[in-house]
Amino acid sequence: MEHxxxxxxxxxxxxxxxxxxxxxxxxxxxxxxxxxxxxAPCIKACPTSIDIPTFIRQIANDNLTGAxxxxxxxxxxxxxxxxVCPVEExxxxxxxxxxxxxxxxxxxxxxxxTDHIFDNDIQPFELVPDTGKRxxxxxxxxxxxxxxxxxxxxxxxxxxxxxxxxxxGLSTYGIVVFREPTNVALEEVQFIEKLGVQVRTGVxxxxxxxxxxxxxxxxxxxxxxxxGRVPPLGxxxxxxxxxxxxxPMIAATKLADKDDKAALANIRVGNEVIVVGAGNTAIxxxxxxxxxxxxxxxxxxxxxxxxxxxxxxxxxxVRAEGVDIRLLTQPVEILGEGGRVTGVRCVxxxxxxxxxxxxxxxxxxxxxxxxxxxxxVIKAIGQEKLIALYDAVGVEHAGGYVRTDDELRTxxxxxxxxxxxVRATGQALTVTASEDGKIAARAIARQLGxxxxxxxxxxxxxxxxxxxVNEFGRIHG
Amino acid sequence: xxxxxxxxxxVVSPNPFWLASAPPTNxxxxxxxxxxxxWGGAVWKTIGDPVLNVCNRxxxxxxxxxxxxxxxxxxxxSDRPIEVNLRExxxxxxxxxxxxxxxxxxxSSNEAAWRKVVQQIEDTxxxxxxxxxxxxxxxxxxGMGAAVGQVPEYCEMIxxxxxxxxxxxxxxxxxxxxxxxxxxxHAAVNAGADGISLINTINSIAGVDLDNLEIFPNVGGKGSHxxxxxxxxRPIALHMLSQVASDPKVAASGIPISGMGGIETWRDAAEFLxxxxxxxxxxxxxxxxxxxxxxxxxxxxxxxxDEKGASSISEFVGKSVHRIGHFGDFDLSFKxxxxxxxEKCIKCNLCYVACDEGAHQCIDLTKDGVRVDPEIHLGAxxxxxxxxxxxxCVGCDLCxxxxxxxxxxxxxxxxRERDSFTWxxxxxxxxxxxxxxxxxxxFRKEVGIEIH
Numbered sequence: 001m002e003h004x005x006x007x008x009x010x011x012x013x014x015x016x017x018x019x020x021x022x023x024x025x026x027x028x029x030x031x032x033x034x035x036x037x038x039x040a041p042c043i044k045a046c047p048t049s050i051d052i053p054t055f056i057r058q059i060a061n062d063n064l065t066g067a068x069x070x071x072x073x074x075x076x077x078x079x080x081x082x083x084v085c086p087v088e089e090x091x092x093x094x095x096x097x098x099x100x101x102x103x104x105x106x107x108x109x110x111x112x113x114t115d116h117i118f119d120n121d122i123q124p125f126e127l128v129p130d131t132g133k134r135x136x137x138x139x140x141x142x143x144x145x146x147x148x149x150x151x152x153x154x155x156x157x158x159x160x161x162x163x164x165x166x167x168x169g170l171s172t173y174g175i176v177v178f179r180e181p182t183n184v185a186l187e188e189v190q191f192i193e194k195l196g197v198q199v200r201t202g203v204x205x206x207x208x209x210x211x212x213x214x215x216x217x218x219x220x221x222x223x224x225x226x227x228g229r230v231p232p233l234g235x236x237x238x239x240x241x242x243x244x245x246x247x248p249m250i251a252a253t254k255l256a257d258k259d260d261k262a263a264l265a266n267i268r269v270g271n272e273v274i275v276v277g278a279g280n281t282a283i284x285x286x287x288x289x290x291x292x293x294x295x296x297x298x299x300x301x302x303x304x305x306x307x308x309x310x311x312x313x314x315x316x317x318v319r320a321e322g323v324d325i326r327l328l329t330q331p332v333e334i335l336g337e338g339g340r341v342t343g344v345r346c347v348x349x350x351x352x353x354x355x356x357x358x359x360x361x362x363x364x365x366x367x368x369x370x371x372x373x374x375x376x377v378i379k380a381i382g383q384e385k386l387i388a389l390y391d392a393v394g395v396e397h398a399g400g401y402v403r404t405d406d407e408l409r410t411x412x413x414x415x416x417x418x419x420x421x422v423r424a425t426g427q428a429l430t431v432t433a434s435e436d437g438k439i440a441a442r443a444i445a446r447q448l449g450x451x452x453x454x455x456x457x458x459x460x461x462x463x464x465x466x467x468x469v470n471e472f473g474r475i476h477g
Numbered sequence: 478x479x480x481x482x483x484x485x486x487x488v489v490s491p492n493p494f495w496l497a498s499a500p501p502t503n504x505x506x507x508x509x510x511x512x513x514x515x516w517g518g519a520v521w522k523t524i525g526d527p528v529l530n531v532c533n534r535x536x537x538x539x540x541x542x543x544x545x546x547x548x549x550x551x552x553x554x555s556d557r558p559i560e561v562n563l564r565e566x567x568x569x570x571x572x573x574x575x576x577x578x579x580x581x582x583x584x585s586s587n588e589a590a591w592r593k594v595v596q597q598i599e600d601t602x603x604x605x606x607x608x609x610x611x612x613x614x615x616x617x618x619x620g621m622g623a624a625v626g627q628v629p630e631y632c633e634m635i636x637x638x639x640x641x642x643x644x645x646x647x648x649x650x651x652x653x654x655x656x657x658x659x660x661x662x663h664a665a666v667n668a669g670a671d672g673i674s675l676i677n678t679i680n681s682i683a684g685v686d687l688d689n690l691e692i693f694p695n696v697g698g699k700g701s702h703x704x705x706x707x708x709x710x711r712p713i714a715l716h717m718l719s720q721v722a723s724d725p726k727v728a729a730s731g732i733p734i735s736g737m738g739g740i741e742t743w744r745d746a747a748e749f750l751x752x753x754x755x756x757x758x759x760x761x762x763x764x765x766x767x768x769x770x771x772x773x774x775x776x777x778x779x780x781x782x783d784e785k786g787a788s789s790i791s792e793f794v795g796k797s798v799h800r801i802g803h804f805g806d807f808d809l810s811f812k813x814x815x816x817x818x819x820e821k822c823i824k825c826n827l828c829y830v831a832c833d834e835g836a837h838q839c840i841d842l843t844k845d846g847v848r849v850d851p852e853i854h855l856g857a858x859x860x861x862x863x864x865x866x867x868x869x870c871v872g873c874d875l876c877x878x879x880x881x882x883x884x885x886x887x888x889x890x891x892x893r894e895r896d897s898f899t900w901x902x903x904x905x906x907x908x909x910x911x912x913x914x915x916x917x918x919x920f921r922k923e924v925g926i927e928i929h
Contacts, residue, residue: 025542032541035881038830039842041860060541096823096860100882 006293011264014291015177015257017083019108027112031060034104037096042106045094047435048075052091056109068117069124071110076149077142077434079118079188080171082110083180085431088313118187123194130196131155133448136218138205138389141169142430143419144224145192145199146437147444152195153453154445159218160197163204169226171430173251176284178291182257211392215414220444223393223402223410224418224433227383233276237334242270242341246277246285246380253288267292270376274344275299275323276331277380278308283315285378286323297323298372302330302349302362326372330364334377343373386421399424407443408436416440479782480789481775483517483577485733485756486646486671488604490517490577492775493790494746497737497758498522498581498607498650501768503555505565509572514768515775518577520674520758523554523609524562525583525594525621536683536693536700538709545765547707547739549683551694553615554583559597566601577756578602579648583609583621586631588638595642605645608636610661611652611677613704623677626652629664636668646671648735651717654680658717659724666730673721674735674758676714678704707739707761714738715752722753723801733794741770743777750778750790751797805901810893813872815840815865821885824860828876828886837929839869840876869929895924 006014022030034056042052051070058067071078087093087107095103117124133156137144140162148158166172171185193199203209205225214221230245232238249267256263269292275282278301290297299318301308304327308315319325326346333345348368351360385400396403396411401424404410404417418436420428445452481492495518496502496511503522511519530553538547555562570578580598584590598606610632612622625631632649640647649665651658653676665673680702683693692700718736721727727734736754740746741762749757762770778790787793817828832840841848842861849861865876877886900911909916921928 028542035825035827037824038826039861041824044859096825099823 006265008262008265011292012261015253015261015264017181018178021115022108022112027059027109028062030105031056031109033097034060035096041094041096042091042104045090046074047090047429047431048078048081048438050074050078050091050110052106055113056104056106059109059113064113064116065122065124067113068122071113072117072124075431075434076146076192076437077171077188077430078110079114079184079191080142080175080180081431081434082107082112082114083184084171084175086311086313086427086429089311089427090431118184118191125153125195127196128153128155128453130157131448131450133157133450134159134218135220135222135444136161136214137222137224138214138393139169139223139225139419139421140164140167140189140199140201141224141226141419141433142171143226143433143436144169144222145189145197146434147222147224147416147418147440148197148199148437149192149195150437150441151444152192152197154441154450156219156441156445156448156450158197158222160199161203161205161209161214162199162201163207165202167199167201173254174247174281174284175254175430176250176288177253177257177261182254186258206389206392211389211394215393215412219448220414220416221393222416222418222440222444223390223395223421224436225386225389226420228386229384230379230381231384233331233334233379233381235331235333237336237341240334240336240341241339242336242375243334243377243379246275246281246378247383249378250281250284250288253292264292268376269294270341270374271295272372272374273297273376273378274331274372274374275378275380277301277382278303278310278325278327279380279382280310280314282378282380283310283318285380286318287321289376289378290321290323294376297321298374299323299325300329300331300344300346301325301327303359304328304351307359328362330362331377332369335371341374341377343371344377345369345371390421406439408440409443413447416444479779479787481517481779481782483756483790485577485735486605486648488518488577488579488646489575490756491515491575492517492771493750493754493756493778494518494771494774495520495577495579495735495756495758496763497760498579498609499760499764500552501760501763503557505569508569508578511763511768511771512569512573512576515771516576516768518579518604518756520579520581520607521555521562521566521603523581523583523612524559524598525554525609525616526585526619528553528556528615530556531696533694533696536695536703538681538683538705538707540709545707545761547681547705547709548761548764549681549694549703549705550678551614551696551701551703554581554609554612559594563597563601566598566603570602570604577604579605579607581607581609581650583612583616586620586625586635591635591638592642595639599643599645603645605648605671606639606643607648607650607674608639609650609677610635611650611654611675613652613654613678613680614702623652623654626650626661626677627655629660632661633664633668636665636670640669640671648672648674650677651675651721652677653713653717653738658720662721662724662727666727666732670732672733672735672755673727674737675721676710676717676738678706679710679713681705707765708741708745709739711739711745711748715748718749718754719752719798719801722795722798741765743774743781746774746778747781747793750793751795752801753795753798755791755794803901805904806899808893808897809899809903810895810897812891812893813874813888814867814870814891815872815874815876816867816887816889817863817865817876818885818887819862821882822862823882823885824862825881826861826863827879827881829863831875831879836873836875837869837871839866839871839929840864841866871928895926 055067055070091106135158137160140160167189168185273289273294275286328349335343347364349362352363355361390397402417419433483493498520534552536549580603610626616622617624649670733755735756736749737758746757880886910920
């Protein structure tokens with residue numbers, strides 16, 4: 001596996017942002033295409049309800065500070081979301097220009113606006129006096145940071161505990177570099193810190209600080225710990241050298257990106273790589289392997305295309321990268337020689353009757369076994385849940401997820417949940433984690449008797465907005 | 478192909494497109510080049526008394542990222558010595574006998590000076606003289622340009638000097654910087670002008686630099702009114718053209734009009750044509766894109782004339798002038814309503830907000846055909862369908878103008894609900910209705926006009 005045929009230049013190129021930042025002219029031209037719909041569907045399609053037509057109009061009017069503020073008011077993680085949101089499934093997918101025209105590139109415009117805020121170190125929020133209330137947040141990923149930032153807007157000071165060396169969660173460690181450079185994630189952490197949030201990295205709850213201490217010392221605790229390691233495949237050969245997990249490999253590229261990307265050359269990648277799984281993380285791992293220089297990358301998935309959780313645009317993307325997706329293919333054994341992976345024995349599957357999840361159950365086809373040669377196997381079959389932590393904090397959980405009500409309260413009245421660890425259904429996205437932060441902060445503030453913040457700018461939804469013409473007695477009917 | 482040959486007061490050109498007197502007609506070099514591209518004529522940049530120009534001379538009016546939808550300038554008349562201009566005019570006319578070569582002139586307001594410049598122009602072999610009574614900046618302060626055009630008596634006096642001295646056609650170019658364009662037009666007719674051209678540029682400030690608070694165009698930190706021209710000025714030019722073209726005295730004189738003011742495409746030119754322009758002058762579009770636009774101007778206009786079944790452009794001069802009327806003669810029973818094509822509608826709801834807040838509250842948002850209250854449904858999931866309450870629609874047309882989809886909202890004619898009548902008839906037959914609100918309310922009730 002010492003083949004690194006790619007030069008550092010090539011690697012740096014492959015791990016640069018896919019879409020360069022818009023120039024001012026590009027942004028203006030794109031922004032001016034926006035129709036500025038009334039009651040726009042893109043707002044409804046955004047999990048954080050960003051006032052998209054307004055921020056786009058602000059870009060068109062050369063008011064970038066206003067545009068960035070509009071975004072961050074609704075979404076503390078707007079800087080990341082402009083880059084990583086599956087916009088085709090959300091705002092862009094809802095754009096009314098999509099039917100017969102070309103929808104507005106909302107994600108790229110959002111990024112253009114938040115880049116202005118972050119590049120110029122602009123503080124979009126007025127800092128709120130400390131109410132004296134204190135909240136402990138476990139996990140400094142998007143959900144934890146969003147909760148902390150939203151609490152800060154209410155004068156509630158949060159301390160965020162992060163077991164990793166760097167804060168940012170998947171933004172820092174898990175989102176591929178060419179979608180979000182590592183420094184973008186770290187800038188976002190600093191942005192939250194500047195609101196008065198304390199982020200303590202390298203501190204693991206349950207090891208360095210005890211859950212019971214948090215419950216005693218803070219007015220509330222938020223569980224925003226995400227998920228854990230990849231579970232075992234449960235096939236022979238899993239212990240062989242060359243069998244790795246997807247997220248650590250992606251994390252290595254993220255850490256290399258933090259500096260000058262030179263460390264990309266040190267990441268071990270195979271020539272013939274097999275990725276087990278077909279979710280968005282599997283897609284990312286396959287793309288990373290390819291861009292690191294793997295000759296052949298093959299994804300294995302035991303069900304069919306219909307059952308894949310990866311988005312259509314992601315599947316199209318990874319295929320364009322030259323990755324082969326083998327559907328209805330199940331690994332049954334990882335083969336090795338001298339302790340190193342040499343291939344994967346697979347069996348072909350067919351879809352039988354629907355299982356409990358409603359998806360058709362894959363069944364092996366007898367006698368259909370075959371071997372795909374491989375010198376690296378990447379596991380990307382979902383993450384284990386942090387059940388031990390849930391128990392330590394004393395909250396009910398089901399199916400590996402913390403149980404919460406609509407306001408993200410857990411069974412423990414002092415504890416709230418946010419992000420992937422409560423996402424039993426629906427999409428585990430940065431944007432949904434960010435929305436969780438808003439919901440949790442609102443619920444915590446109410447519980448602690450803290451008033452809701454005034455909007456940062458005058459609310460356009462004024463007193464008469466909802467008054468119907470009937471109320472003015474002007475129109476019958 | 479429809480014949481585009483144009484005869485303007487005896488000046489014949491192969492097409493109606495003349496370069497207006499402006500920077501693109503500053504030199505023989507430029508006009509030779511323009512004629513090679515196919516321009517039908519050119520009005521030489523105004524010659525006259527000595528001048529000195531400034532930097533910067535131009536300011537832009539932009540809309541979003543669209544550059545130069547209008548230009549503002551403080552450039553003066555030709556700053557090349559008059560002898561150089563006269564020599565080049567002679568050379569150009571000799572090279573291009575089939576094109577219209579018109580010379581714009583502006584000199585001090587004394588008869589001798591005008592007689593002299595007329596003679597100098599005639600000696601070049603030029604086809605016509607255009608009197609620049611429009612320049613709104615720099616020259617007007619010296620008693621020339623708009624200072625003449627704004628005072629009909631001066632306009633008539635000087636035009637009289639020129640027509641008496643000239644053996645070639647004299648065109649009077651009018652300034653738009655007046656409250657009524659008709660008196661100066663009449664002055665031109667009275668003084669025996671052979672043609673009228675309009676409009677010159679409009680007084681304007683192009684804008685303010687919000688970084689340093691200086692004015693555009695910026696001359697060393699100072700700014701001033703400059704002449705405004707280009708596509709965004711077109712509606713004003715069309716209005717003034719229509720006023721002059723529909724004026725009985727001008728019409729009776731039979732003198733042709735050369736129209737200008739924001740002509741960029743053949744469509745613009747066609748609008749000037751049907752509102753009474755025999756020839757069309759172009760400046761800003763050439764300053765923006767160059768002489769090459771002449772091909773499309775001719776091609777598009779010719780194709781349109783073919784589609785209209787015209788064999789010659791002259792058939793369409795002034796074809797819409799009879800439609801220029803007065804508000805008092807409009808049919809108050811004429812009725813249109815907005816109709817939304819729901820198949821084409823993309824549910825941007827711009828029509829709804831425009832009607833509800835900017836007009837007459839007759840579009841509803843509906844869900845599954847049922848009117849919904851925006852208070853409850855604003856921000857709710859799902860797209861809402863705007864629907865016109867036809868009985869309340871006043872037919873203002875705002876919704877169709879804001880709709881971004883072609884032919885989605887159309888204004889459709891409905892049968893008149895009462896006999897046609899006009900405001901002027903009302904003034905004649907029921908004067909009390911036009912002066913007293915109680916009488917008006919009673920009249921509305923009588924004829925069944927309900928205004929919500």
